Amino acid sequence: MTSSNKDFDETLNTIYSFIRDKVEKTGSDKVILGLSGGLDSATVLKLCIDALGNDKVICLIMPESVSPEQDMEDARWLASGWDVEYHDIDIDDILNEFPADPDNRMAFANLKARIRMCLEYYFANVENGLVVGTSNKSELLLGYTTKYGDSAADFLPVGDIYKSDLKKLAEAIEVPERFLNKVPRAGLWEGQTDEDELGYKYEEIDEILKGIEKGYSLERIAEINGVSKEAVQDIKTMVEKNAHKRKIPTVAKLRSATIGVDWREFSD
Secondary structure, three states: OOHHHHHHHHHHHHHHHHHHHHHHHOOOOEEEEEOOOOHHHHHHHHHHHHHHOHHHEEEEEOOOOOOOHHHHHHHHHHHHHOOOEEEEOOOHHHHHOOOOOOOOHHHHHHHHHHHHHHHHHHHHHHHOEEEEOOOOHHHHHHOOOOOOOOOOOOEOOOOOOOHHHHHHHHHHOOOOHHHHOOOOOOOOOOOOOHHHHHOOOHHHHHHHHHHHHOOOOHHHHHHHHOOOHHHHHHHHHHHHHOHHHHOOOOOOOOOOOOOOOOOOOOOO
């Protein structure tokens, strides 16, 4: 790291220790990562390489018919340049085996995300590995993930970093410049972008989320950030509505210690 990135030392050391700890404690040999060609997955890939070494990381690049070709090319370029083992798997044939209606856009998009996660866990089983997730804090709070799709992972190195802050971290660990200013997009249908779908810019969303995290009132968040109270309420509603995506399935409580309710795990 360069001197200009010294402020990130503590954060980076915490993330590196977190990654190593997850791998060592589970007796795993490698981590498996879905590489989309976007900033988030590129950043998580670099964090895993720095923490474990490039021989401990396997990337899956999983395009389909509407995947942005530039993103796929960038993903291959990155994996090759960092000398990481990767597998290029077109998922169109798998998609076609499902009796799924492409006109039901959201359901079809979620199916793609779940197919990709199935492949990641297959490779994790074969390689005695762990699936590392690439979701950031903004996506997790908003529920801007597919349940049991891209939200399914064994651990999340950047899950406590807001989307608008991730670029600074990426710069500090020298993620190539071509990734830094990419328009955030899941690539699940043609022309899709995150901010168009969410209705707000990430910079605006994240300032609202930070206010919610601090326990500020809707009025105070709106005043501090120069946004409408309606915008703050929209974001708060997304957080509340999608809480189920951040929890394990609810267990009916029948005994004194119930998983997900009051069962105390021996370790995290």
